[in-house]
Amino acid sequence: MAEVMRGLRAAYLGEAPVRIGELSASLGRLRRRDRSAVEELERYFHRLAGSGGSYGFPDVTTCSRAAEHAVHAIAAAGRDIERADLEVIERAILDLTEAFRLAQRDFDQGRIPD
Numbered sequence: 001m002a003e004v005m006r007g008l009r010a011a012y013l014g015e016a017p018v019r020i021g022e023l024s025a026s027l028g029r030l031r032r033r034d035r036s037a038v039e040e041l042e043r044y045f046h047r048l049a050g051s052g053g054s055y056g057f058p059d060v061t062t063c064s065r066a067a068e069h070a071v072h073a074i075a076a077a078g079r080d081i082e083r084a085d086l087e088v089i090e091r092a093i094l095d096l097t098e099a100f101r102l103a104q105r106d107f108d109q110g111r112i113p114d
Helices: 002-014 016-031 036-054 058-077 083-108
Strands: none
Touching: 002 016, 002 083, 016 036, 016 083, 036 058, 036 083, 058 083
16 A cells, blocks of 8 residues: 555656646736636645645645635735735745655655655
8 A cells, every 4th residue: 555655646746847837827827917817726726735635745735725825815805916916826836846846855765654
C-alpha cells in the first residue's frame, strides 16, 4: 500500500506545473478583465486545498485554502478588479508554487510519511 501511495504522490507532484499553469492562465484572463476567471480561480484553489491534504502535502492545502478565501472575498466584493486584487492572487500562486517545490523536495528526500 505504501508503494501505491508513493506512486500517487509522485503523479500528483508531477502535475503541479500544469495546475500552476492553469492558475496563471486564469490570472492572465482576470488581468484582461474577464470576471469569469474569478470563479475559475476559486474553484482551482478549492480543489488544490482538498487534494493537497489528501496526498499528504499540508502546505499545499494551507496555501490553497488561504488563496481560495482571498479570491472568494474578491468575488463577494462585487466591484471591479483592482490592482491590489491581482497582486494578492499573484502572490498566492507564487506561494503555492513554493509549497509544491518544497513538497517535491521533501518527497524526493523521503521525508513524506507513508
